[in-house]
Amino acid sequence: PDSVSIGTTPPTRDPVAEPPPLTPTLSPPGGEREPVHLEALAGGGLTVPLAPVLSLELALVLNEPLRISLAGLFDFGGSTTVFDEAGLIRGRLATRGGLILPGAGYCVLAPLRLCLGVIAGLRIVEGQSSGPFVFNPLTSHRAAFVFGPTAQAAFIRGPFHLAFDLTLLVTPSPPVFRVEGLPTTLPLPPVQALFRLSLGLGASR
16 A cells, blocks of 8 residues: 655755856957057158158057057158249258157057057257358258147057058148248148058067
C-alpha cells in the first residue's frame, strides 16, 4: 500500500549560486580611447598669396575629442621690384618671417581623424630693401596678431601620422614695408589661406 508521511516536508537544497549577468561594454570606433596622446609633426606647404612655408607642430590630444597644439612656421614671404618716380628699377624689397600659432580643436574619429578648431598667435615679419640704387638699404621687423579657423584630416596607423591642414590666417593690422625716399611699398595680405602637409609620430600614455 501507498504510504504518506504527514507533518514532514521534503528536504531542501541550497540554490546553486548563479553568476551575475554580464553587462556589455562598447568600445569607440578605432579601439579604446587613450587618455593622453602626444604628437610631433613636421612638414611644409604654401600660403595663398603664394609663398612656401616650413612647419613644426607639437600637439596633445586629451580623451580624443580635445586637441591642443602649438605650431611654429617659417614663411619665405614675397618680394617686389623697387621703382622710382620715373619708373626706373632701383632694387628689390623682400619679406620673410615666422608664425607662432597656439590652437585648440574638437576631433571625431572616422576612417580619418577630423579636427575643427581655431588658432590665435603672433606673426613676426622681416622686411629688407636691397639693390645698387636703393637709398639707405635697411632691414626692419614688425609683429602682428593673427587668428583664424583651422581644420585637419589625419591618417593614423600605429605611431605613424600623416596630416593635412587648412588654415585661414587673418591679420587685422597687417604691416606694410616701404623703401625710404621711394614710392614702392610691400603690404602683408590681411587674409591668407595656409595649406600644410605633415608627417610625424605619436604615442599614447
